[in-house]
Amino acid sequence: MSDNNSFRAEVAAWLEANCPASMRRPIVAEEMVWGGSRLQFQNEDQRLWFERCRERGWFAPGWPREYGGGGLTPKQARIVEEEMARLSCRQPQYNLGVWMLGPVLLEVGTEEQKREHLIPMMRGERRWCQGFSEPNAGSDLASLKTSARRVQDADGEAYIVNGSKIWTSYGDQADWMYALVRTDASARKQQGISFVLIDMHAPGVSVKPIELISGKSSFCEVFFDNVRVPVRQLVGPEGEGWAVAKKLLQHERAAMSKFAEGGAPSHDALAVARPYLQEAAPAQAAVWRDRLAAQLMDAHAFALTHQRVTAQAMARQDVSGPAAIMKLVQTEQEVAKYELLVQVMGLNGLSWEGEDFTALEHDICRQWLLTKTYTIGGGTSEVQLNIIAKRVLGLPA
Numbered sequence: 001m002s003d004n005n006s007f008r009a010e011v012a013a014w015l016e017a018n019c020p021a022s023m024r025r026p027i028v029a030e031e032m033v034w035g036g037s038r039l040q041f042q043n044e045d046q047r048l049w050f051e052r053c054r055e056r057g058w059f060a061p062g063w064p065r066e067y068g069g070g071g072l073t074p075k076q077a078r079i080v081e082e083e084m085a086r087l088s089c090r091q092p093q094y095n096l097g098v099w100m101l102g103p104v105l106l107e108v109g110t111e112e113q114k115r116e117h118l119i120p121m122m123r124g125e126r127r128w129c130q131g132f133s134e135p136n137a138g139s140d141l142a143s144l145k146t147s148a149r150r151v152q153d154a155d156g157e158a159y160i161v162n163g164s165k166i167w168t169s170y171g172d173q174a175d176w177m178y179a180l181v182r183t184d185a186s187a188r189k190q191q192g193i194s195f196v197l198i199d200m201h202a203p204g205v206s207v208k209p210i211e212l213i214s215g216k217s218s219f220c221e222v223f224f225d226n227v228r229v230p231v232r233q234l235v236g237p238e239g240e241g242w243a244v245a246k247k248l249l250q251h252e253r254a255a256m257s258k259f260a261e262g263g264a265p266s267h268d269a270l271a272v273a274r275p276y277l278q279e280a281a282p283a284q285a286a287v288w289r290d291r292l293a294a295q296l297m298d299a300h301a302f303a304l305t306h307q308r309v310t311a312q313a314m315a316r317q318d319v320s321g322p323a324a325i326m327k328l329v330q331t332e333q334e335v336a337k338y339e340l341l342v343q344v345m346g347l348n349g350l351s352w353e354g355e356d357f358t359a360l361e362h363d364i365c366r367q368w369l370l371t372k373t374y375t376i377g378g379g380t381s382e383v384q385l386n387i388i389a390k391r392v393l394g395l396p397a
């Protein structure tokens with residue numbers, strides 16, 4: 001047996017023995033365990049799974065051990081991910097820090113920043129939010145106006161931050177924010193931006209949840225009123241935050257395209273549809289079967305392409321183009337999948353609450369609505385198409 005095969009067998013055996021059965025069912029949004037100072041478990045299985053993975057450093061199997069990761073080679077880390085996906089193991093911790101900020105800090109962070117931020121992230125003690133979007137800076141992110149003025153005061157060098165952010169997912173739950181701020185208003189649009197880490201508990205930070213039509217929302221507005229951010233929380237050189245953000249967005253797109261591998265709530269389309277197909281008129285059922293088959297083939301093709309791109313990334317090839325394509329394709333596929341499921345379920349697919357519907361029907365309906373946000377967050381589909389046209393296909397702007 002090759003080393004990789006015996007490692008795979010070891011991982012599979014460990015997962016079989018340690019991942020509780022209830023942590024191998026498709027996840028629903030309410031059951032996601034987010035790290036941070038407000039960490040909560042709804043049941044003992046969640047806690048066990050979280051703690052067992054934390055002990056092994058498997059919140060990030062490929063990160064160095066000194067920062068709390070698993071210390072595995074890229075190939076071994078990939079094997080852990082594959083085996084978790086094969087056994088339908090849930091992610092033990094959901095945290096924007098682990099998915100997006102961590103890889104950036106590993107690449108460009110100072111030693112002090114790595115120690116200060118990666119270790120608590122890997123212990124599940126610090127939850128992160130993303131402070132990029134502003135009221136007039138979404139797709140056109142470089143228009144952002146939140147200012148950071150550099151000062152020298154009794155406690156050392158710092159930035160004084162003023163302005164606001166919007167659409168900050170879980171801003172009210174986060175301990176820290178990675179943010180883009182304008183450190184030079186006179187520089188060209190993308191050159192005066194810096195990437196900083198802001199303590200959400202610092203004086204002058206206030207958070208206001210945004211209520212949505214459903215009554216629920218993870219979105220917040222975040223306001224900064226003379227917030228002091230020590231200069232040691234600047235990531236990368238001052239004024240070069242745009243380059244840091246581009247690295248991070250690449251990880252964001254990759255994280256979003258991983259949804260297909262069980263990273264986020266998703267359902268087995270065939271298993272969900274089967275009972276409704278059995279009750280449908282034969283002609284209608286035939287049409288849906290065709291569409292389901294097409295959906296399954298697309299999902300399979302995506303999973304294979306994902307494997308290939310991951311292998312290219314591990315071989316240190318540039319995958320920024322494919323990363324943009326993966327995010328676009330995967331999120332559009334998820335939208336199409338839930339559109340189809342809601343159609344197959346008929347009125348049962350439009351169940352918000354009430355005992356006439358099953359828990360699965362409620363779940364599919366919520367998920368159907370949620371998938372619509374996937375094609376906006378992390379860059380809209382239209383903007384991904386622009387990036388693909390320009391950077392991947394080299395079409396004229």
Ligand SMILES: Cc1cc2nc3c(=O)[nH]c(=O)nc-3n(C[C@H](O)[C@H](O)[C@H](O)COP(=O)(O)OP(=O)(O)OC[C@H]3O[C@@H](n4cnc5c(N)ncnc54)[C@H](O)[C@@H]3O)c2cc1C
Pocket residue numbers: 129130131132133134135136137138139140166167168169170373374376377378379380381382383386
């Ligand atoms: C679920 C979700 C979570 C989010 N979480 C966060 C978060 O945690 N932190 C954060 O900072 N932001 C977050 N966002 C915000 C998100 O990044 C922005 O909504 C997104 O970048 C779009 O910006 P906008 O809303 O200002 O839309 P706009 O930029 O105003 O776009 C409006 C429409 O115009 C289209 N459009 C704009 N420019 C072009 C163009 N050049 N060519 C073609 N079409 C164009 C867009 O595609 C879109 O359809 C989140 C959004 C969602 C939906």
